[in-house]
Every structure is written in C-alpha cells, then in structure tokens.
Amino acid sequence: MKSKTYWLMKSEPSAFSIDDLIRSPSQTTYWDGVRNYQARNFMRSMTVGDQILFYHSNVDPPAVVGIAEVVKTAYPDSTQFDKKDKHYDPKSTPSQPRWDMIDMKYVRKFQRPVTLDELRKETALKGMVLLQKGSRLSVQPVTSREWRHILSLA
DNA sequence: GCCAACGTTGGC
C-alpha cells in the first residue's frame, strides 16, 4: 500500500473553477487539456485517492481555493483527437496517444482562498514548486509537509 | 495588456 500523494493543479476560473467542479454531475470531472510532458507524467503517476489542491490562476488574486481527489487514473484525453478542439494534436493518434487526463472529485472548498501572496510569506513553503521563479507547471507535486501547512492556513 | 520565463519546433 502506498502512502497518500499530494498534488496541485492550476485552472483559470474563467475556463473551469472550483464552483464549476461543485456543479458538475456527481461533483466529478475529467481534467483534460494538459499539453505539457512533465505535467502529463505527473498525472500518469497519480493513483485513486490522491489529494489535489485546486488552484485558480490568472485571476486576482491567484489562490488555492480547495481540495479535490483523484477518482480515476490517467487515460487518453479525447480532445487530442478532435480536430475542432482547441487542444487538438495532429501528431496524436488513438493507437499512439500522447496526452492523458484523469478524473477528479470535489472534496471541499476552503472557507477562504489561500492567496499566492500568503504562500510566499511562509518560510515553510519556500521550496514549493508553485513558488519557484518562472514556474508554470500546471500539474505539480506537493509534499505532505507543504500540504499540512497550507491546510493550516486555510 | 505587458512581458519574462519557459517549452516546443524545425532548419541547419
């Protein structure tokens, strides 16, 4: 049995917010559109039950807003085959898919968002991937220590 | 809207 693993996933709320997740059927959604190999590889290493910090990017203020959990491990992202989709990838074929998605289910929304600004002030979080200069990875690992610290802030 | 940082592509 493996121990719990923690992640952080970014979403622009104008595209998909935590409230959209709450309103989704069974409060569950598939997470498509990841087109970065490192992010994809992290998704592939997710297992059912892994916990995810839901982060709102490209808004004022950027913030961690709640928690979701993995309910289905990586499987091919169908949008890569769809010519009309924004995330269509002509180099991808159903027999050789390049991109995966996972399913996640809503767990809870924080009573208040924990802003990027607040996170930066925490010495204990200095090592967080999110806080590294130029970091724009949309799927990233979070240590259990970082996880606990962020929950205590929330 | 700007632009720095980053990842990917493709010519060579």
Added chain:
DNA sequence: GCCAACGTTGGC
C-alpha cells in the same frame, strides 16, 4: 545536436 523563432503561461 544546436539554437532561433515561435507560442503559451500566468503574475503583475
């Protein structure tokens, strides 16, 4: 294998 050009991300 190098690297310039390009497209994207995401804070500000």
